[in-house]
Structures are given as C-alpha cells and as structure tokens.
Amino acid sequence: MQTLSSAPDPAVSIAVTILALLLALTGFGLWTAFGPKAAKLTDPWDDHDD
Known part of the structure; x- marks a missing residue:
C-alpha cells in the first residue's frame, strides 16, 4: 500500500493530467x-441567407 509520501x-x-486537460477544455x-460572451456570438448560417 502506498502512502502519501511515496511517489x-x-x-x-x-492519466490524471490528461483527465484534467480534458475537463479544462470541456x-x-x-x-x-453558454457564458456571458455567448451573446456576442453570431450564427454564420443566418448571416448568409441563400
């Protein structure tokens, strides 16, 4: 059994580093x-109405 002082x-x-990176990116x-800056985002499909 490992103790907290062992490597x-x-x-x-x-694995923990990759998991933390994925959670941070998500x-x-x-x-x-969905945050406060989302109101400034535009939909490019609505901008170009064919």
Missing part, C-alpha cells in the same frame, strides 16, 4: 458557448 505511478500521473468550451 505515484507514472501512468496514474499521466469547461472552456461550455463557458464559451
């Missing part, structure tokens, strides 16, 4: 899509 397995560190995408 973690490198695979666990990589959060940023949701914030961009």
Whole structure:
C-alpha cells in the first residue's frame, strides 16, 4: 500500500493530467458557448441567407 509520501505511478500521473486537460477544455468550451460572451456570438448560417 502506498502512502502519501511515496511517489505515484507514472501512468496514474499521466492519466490524471490528461483527465484534467480534458475537463479544462470541456469547461472552456461550455463557458464559451453558454457564458456571458455567448451573446456576442453570431450564427454564420443566418448571416448568409441563400
């Protein structure tokens, strides 16, 4: 059993890093899509009515 003072397995560190990166990117995408700045976004399909 590992204690808190022992070094973690490198695979666990990589997995946690990738998970944190994915969560950060997902959060940023949701914030961009639905956050306060979303009112400034325009729909390019509505801009070009054929």
